[in-house]
Amino acid sequence: MVANGPSFRLLPRLSDDVAFFWTSGEDGVLRFLQCNACQFFNHPPGPVCRRCLSRDLAPHAVSGRGRVETFSVNYQEWIPGSEPYILAWVSIDEQPDVRLTTNLVDVEPEDVAIGMEVEVVFEHADDVYLPLFKPTSDGGHT
Template sequence: MVRPLPGINNDTRFFWTGGENNELLIFRCEDCQYYIHPPVRFCPKCESRNVEPSATSGKGVVTSFTINHKQWMPYLKVPYVVALVSIAEQEDVRLVSNIVHCDLDDVHIGMRVKVLFEQNEDLWVPLFEPDVTV
């Protein structure tokens, strides 16, 4: 799927390029181990500024989703799933992404998923697919 690409900066580059090494990278506080997303260089839990990208398992759970039927852009193939995925390491870290490689009717809240990456130019967009290893 061709998609609009995000603007990136020094605080987000790691998130959009980690997929080159098949890693879902999320900022993590080096002092209290709290994951932080969207990425900011400040830990809201302990107020540390000792925050660095950290590889996650790439696994998660669908906490909410919608099936989009409107073709917002001429090159987008519809329908597609837009989901809120909580990462396995910390439930309150949620990523907005697409669920792929399954029937739309099979997507459900509580569905276990794993990350895969779609390369677009020099960025790797994290998408999720059913985790059948569970």
């Protein structure tokens, strides 16, 4: 089993720019800051669009689906008794250059592959909802 508890994860600080991101999962929806001028998703969030320099940015919902770009399995017991966990970069379907550093859950390390389709699940810890990813329930692509 892969560890799925919040005990060893570092929780983000909620500055104004990123608070929406870490609380978005309250309704089960992943959101990124999108530029209203050019539709570019800016992540990590910032005050200015990195593509067109517009300041007209607002959080927009995405599908929550993406792909594993790369991953590594941590077998080190940083906390005694902790299970191995999978650290991954996941790109989102809407804009593959938006990548989240995240953990994969509900999958064994030996079953993870680069390019695997995944979908977001949220882990509620204190006042944040951490976006983690698990293999898509419909089995993904061929």
